Amino acid sequence: xxxxxxxxxxxxxxxxxxxxxxxxxxxxxxxxxxxxxxxxxxxxxxxxxxxxxxxxxxxxxxxxxxxxxxxxxxxxxxxxxxxxxxxxxxxxxxxxxxxxxxxxxxxxxxxxxxxxxxxxxxxxxxxxxxxxxxxxxxxxxxxxxxxxxxxxxxxxxxxxxxxxxxxxxxxxxxxxxxxxxxxxxxxxxxxxxxxxxxxxxxxxxxxxxxxxxxxxxxxxxxxxxxxxxxxxxxxxxxxxxxxxxxxxxxxxxxxxxxxxxxxxxxxxxxxxxxxxxxxxxxxxxxxxxxxxxxxxxxxxxxxxxxxxxxxxxxxxxxxxxxxxxxxxxxxxxxxxxxxxxxxxxxxxxxxxxxxxxxxxxxxxxxxxxxxxxxxxxxxxxxxxxxxxxxxxxxxxxxxxxxxxxxxxxxxxxxxxxxxxxxxxxxxxxxxxxxxxxxxxxxxxxxxxxxxxxxxxxxxxxxxxxxxxxxxxxxxxxxxxxxxxxxxxxxxxxxxxxxxxxxxxxxxxxxxxxxxxxxxxxxxxxxxxxxxxxxxxxxxxxxxxxxxxxxxxxxxxxxxxxxxxxxxxxxxxxxxxxxxxxxxxxxxxxxxxxxxxxxxxxxxxxxxxxxxxxxxxxxxxxxxxxxxxxxxxxxxxxxxx
Numbered sequence: 001x002x003x004x005x006x007x008x009x010x011x012x013x014x015x016x017x018x019x020x021x022x023x024x025x026x027x028x029x030x031x032x033x034x035x036x037x038x039x040x041x042x043x044x045x046x047x048x049x050x051x052x053x054x055x056x057x058x059x060x061x062x063x064x065x066x067x068x069x070x071x072x073x074x075x076x077x078x079x080x081x082x083x084x085x086x087x088x089x090x091x092x093x094x095x096x097x098x099x100x101x102x103x104x105x106x107x108x109x110x111x112x113x114x115x116x117x118x119x120x121x122x123x124x125x126x127x128x129x130x131x132x133x134x135x136x137x138x139x140x141x142x143x144x145x146x147x148x149x150x151x152x153x154x155x156x157x158x159x160x161x162x163x164x165x166x167x168x169x170x171x172x173x174x175x176x177x178x179x180x181x182x183x184x185x186x187x188x189x190x191x192x193x194x195x196x197x198x199x200x201x202x203x204x205x206x207x208x209x210x211x212x213x214x215x216x217x218x219x220x221x222x223x224x225x226x227x228x229x230x231x232x233x234x235x236x237x238x239x240x241x242x243x244x245x246x247x248x249x250x251x252x253x254x255x256x257x258x259x260x261x262x263x264x265x266x267x268x269x270x271x272x273x274x275x276x277x278x279x280x281x282x283x284x285x286x287x288x289x290x291x292x293x294x295x296x297x298x299x300x301x302x303x304x305x306x307x308x309x310x311x312x313x314x315x316x317x318x319x320x321x322x323x324x325x326x327x328x329x330x331x332x333x334x335x336x337x338x339x340x341x342x343x344x345x346x347x348x349x350x351x352x353x354x355x356x357x358x359x360x361x362x363x364x365x366x367x368x369x370x371x372x373x374x375x376x377x378x379x380x381x382x383x384x385x386x387x388x389x390x391x392x393x394x395x396x397x398x399x400x401x402x403x404x405x406x407x408x409x410x411x412x413x414x415x416x417x418x419x420x421x422x423x424x425x426x427x428x429x430x431x432x433x434x435x436x437x438x439x440x441x442x443x444x445x446x447x448x449x450x451x452x453x454x455x456x457x458x459x460x461x462x463x464x465x466x467x468x469x470x471x472x473x474x475x476x477x478x479x480x481x482x483x484x485x486x487x488x489x490x491x492x493x494x495x496x497x498x499x500x501x502x503x504x505x506x507x508x509x510x511x512x513x514x515x516x517x518x519x520x521x522x523x524x525x526x527x528x529x530x531x532x533x534x535x536x537x538x539x540x541x542x543x544x545x546x547x548x549x550x551x552x553x554x555x556x557x558x559x560x561x562x563x564x565x566x567x568x569x570x571x572x573x574x575x576x577x578x579x580x581x582x583x584x585x586x587x588x589x590x591x592x593x594x595x596x597x598x599x600x601x602x603x604x605x606x607x608x609x610x611x612x613x614x615x616x617x618x619x620x621x622x623x624x625x626x627x628x629x630x631x632x633x634x635x636x637x638x639x640x
Contacts, residue, residue, distance in 0.1 A: 131246075132205075136163050137214050137239035141179055143167065144214070144239060153201060153244070169196050170242065175207060179240045182209045186238075193251050203248035214239045268328045269294050272303075275335035281308045283316040284571035285380040285507070289468030290492040291476070295441075295485055303330035303371065304439045304490040305338050309345045312613045313576050313625040314380050314569060317345045320437040320492050321373035321392070324414075333369050337362065337415070341375070348615035351375045351388035352422040355415070359390065362416035370416040374437055378429060380496065381509065381569060385429035386618070388422050390415045393440060393454060396461050400432030400498065404462045406454075424618075431498040434471070436461055441489030442479055453479075468493040506572040508535060514553060514564035514579075524553040524566050528577075531568050537575070541628060544608050545575055548626050551601040552579040555587060555624065570630075574610070578625035586614045586622055 123145075126133075132150035134157070136143055141163040151157060154169050163170055163179070170176060173194050182189050188210040195204050214237045272294065280288050290306050303323025311317055319341050323334045340361050344354045354375050362371055374395060376387035387395060387407060391414035395407040405427075412422045429435065436457075443453030460478035464471045471493045481489065499507050510531045514520040528549035532542045549566060556564050560581030569576040589602045602624075606612050609626035616622050 132244040134163075134167065134242050135212065135214075135239055136179070136242065137237055139180075139183065141176065141183075141240065150244070153203075153205075153246070154196075170207075172196065173207065175209065175242065179209050179242070182211050182240050183238060186211045193247055203246055204251040205244045206247050208243045208245070210241045210243065212239050212241045213237075264328070268331050271328060272331045272334070275331065275338060276305055277307055281310050281316075283308070283310055283314070283378075284573055285314060285496060286316055286378060287468050287495045287497060288318075288492070289472050289494075290490070291472045292488070292490045293441075293476070293481065293485065294488045302326055302441070302488040303334035304441065304488050305334045306437065306490050306492045307338055307341060308492075308494075309342055311345060311348055311377065311615075312611055312627060313578055313623070314571065315348075316378045318376045318378065318437060318492060318494060319345075319373065320439065320490060321371055321415075322439045322441075322490075323369060323371040325369060329366075330369070333362075333365055333371070336365055337371060337373070341373075348613060350424050350616070350618065351377055351386055352424040355388045355390050355412070355422045359415050359418060359420070359422070363418050367416070370414040372414045376435075376437070378494070378496070381567065383428065383430040384426045385435065386424055386426040388412075388424045390422065393438060393443065393450075395427075396436045396438075396458055397427055397429060398434045398461060399428070400430070402462060404458050406458070429496060431496050434468075434493065434495045436471070436475070437492040438475075439488075439490045441485070441487035442475070442481065442491060444487065446486075468495055503572075507570065509567070509569050511565060511567045514556070514566060518557060520564070521550065521553055521557060525550045527566065528568060532575075535570055538631065541575065541631070544628060545577060548577045548605050548609060548628075549579075551605050552577060552624055552626070555579075555601045556581045559583065559585070559587065560622075573630055575628040575630060576625060577609075577628075578623055580617060580621060580623045582621040584616055584620060584622055586616070587624060588614075 126145060126147055129147055130149055132153045133147055134143060134150050135145040143157065143159045143161060143163060143166045146157045146159060154167075157166050159166075164176060170179075173191070173196055175191065178189050178191065188208060190206065190208045192206045193204045194207065195202065216236060273292070276292055277290075280290055282288060288308050290308070292304060292306070295302070303325060304321075305323075306320040307318075309317040309319070319338075321334070321337060321341075323330045323337065325333075337358060340358060341354065344357050349357075355373065358373065362369065371390075372392040373390045374387060374392040376385055376395065378385050385395075385397070385407070389395075389411040391412065394411075396404055397407060398404045407425065407427045410423045410425050412420050438457070440450065443457050444450050445453060457475065457479060460475055461471075464474040464478070466474075472491050475491060475493075510527075512524060512527045514524060525546055528546045529542070532545050537545065545568075549568070553564075553566055556579045560583040562582055564579065564581045567576075567578045567580070569578070587602050589606050590599055591603075602612075605626050610629045612624075612626040614622060614624050
């Protein structure tokens with residue numbers, strides 16, 4: 001029998017088996033998988049003749065002293081014969097004994113067979129875990145095992161002692177009470193991103209405490225198990241596995257991201273505040289106050305804005321808007337819209353025409369951005385507030401008797417949508433009235449409808465009194481606005497105070513209907529002279545006012561149509577002269593040639609007045625006005 005081939009099935013001879021199989025593959029196909037008598041045969045084992053002894057018996061005979069046997073040529077194929085010297089040398093080698101269990105076949109490429117998972121010890125498995133962890137047992141949390149990664153991160157720790165003494169880092173982090181909870185509830189617990197370390201190695205770790213079963217409880221010397229209490233009275237001893245995952249890189253990355261976001265937010269807030277009015281214009285007839293509050297630290301800056309624009313002739317434009325979105329982009333769009341509003345306001349257009357122009361501009365600036373806006377104009381001579389809204393929240397108006405109502409209609413879609421013709425509306429706003437414009441950050445809440453917020457603001461506004469600055473603060477407190485509010489907001493409050501006593505003498509109005517033809521001009525001059533005299537204006541200002549009234553009336557009589565009207569108005573800071581007529585053609589200043597007989601009236605008015613302007617009136621027609629600044633100091637004595 002060929003002991004070389006027989007021993008290839010024994011452990012320890014894999015290399016010879018691999019070499020034999022490689023030679024067979026190179027020689028040709030493998031022999032049939034069944035023996036001559038129909039029984040299955042093992043690969044690499046020749047068929048045995050009938051009645052031949054089993055290979056194991058032959059191996060036993062070979063191991064018997066003096067029973068050396070040489071295989072004959074009929075038992076060994078020609079391809080597997082070896083030189084006599086080789087057979088003699090192999091015969092002298094010791095054949096290892098067969099194990100009781102069958103050995104697994106070795107891989108064909110000669111690699112070593114890996115050890116099975118069951119063959120590895122617990123220490124070998126735990127020692128290969130790269131993350132730090134420690135195992136404690138019992139209610140005292142005595143340290144049972146500390147792996148190398150834990151020792152490298154927190155220092156070498158000895159086993160056997162309680163965690164309170166052996167693991168000071170866990171005591172510092174307050175994990176011992178957590179470990180008690182895990183041991184009692186048998187549920188894992190986690191604390192995230194705690195800063196700790198050993199020596200110069202300091203970092204952030206997330207600790208997870210998980211309950212584990214440590215097997216049978218330790219026995220006393222007399223053989224009895226140590227008693228336990230409560231849940232620990234079971235046969236198996238329980239412990240806690242404290243697993244530490246280093247998250248230093250994640251924490252530092254998060255801190256860098258937060259710092260970057262804070263810088264971007266600071267830049268956006270700076271840009272936002274720089275684009276808002278640094279100081280509100282204070283009209284003669286209104287008291288105005290506004291406030292802007294960005295969202296909390298976790299909220300990005302939005303596009304809320306407001307503005308107050310004096311239009312001339314005592315009229316004032318009040319604007320508030322909100323650009324949808326967050327960040328620098330929204331603030332930049334807001335700045336462009338605010339600049340455009342001021343430019344369009346100088347044209348002294350009706351509110352709906354200003355919004356119509358803004359709608360087209362918003363689509364050109366950024367088609368993906370939309371904005372809401374309210375544009376209102378206050379005219380003290382008429383005692384009304386005209387306005388137009390582009391998808392914005394309603395204006396709240398409180399009358400002198402305390403009644404609050406909403407100016408809701410008309411309204412249109414937000415700016416930037418296009419294809420909509422905006423319209424204007426108006427509400428009474430006389431002396432003693434107060435109004436508030438606001439953005440959605442003041443009234444919108446995630447858990448309530450926005451109409452409920454507007455109703456709450458309406459109730460708060462009804463109970464708020466005092467100057468506009470005080471009302472702004474009271475409305476914020478009433479609506480629960482704090483420093484960490486999740487949205488930015490803007491509030492604009494304006495009042496038309498009632499004038500009494502000496503203040504009433506500083507705000508006067510006078511008007512004259514211009515009837516007839518050219519004979520109305522001398523009546524207008526006489527009327528202006530008498531009114532300005534009664535108001536005790538200085539002589540120079542008196543003469544300038546009469547001259548301006550005469551030129552404006554002459555221009556209206558020559559180029560306008562009835563009805564015509566002259567209106568004089570004074571405030572504590574200026575004199576206003578205004579003439580209205582039924583023609584909607586706006587005059588403009590031009591240079592008159594020496595031979596021209598007309599065209600000099602507007603040029604004269606523009607030269608002597610502080611400012612002048614024109615506008616179309618709501619009912620059709622136009623108004624031409626001019627202003628004169630009053631001198632400072634005590635009023636001068638009137639003309640004799």
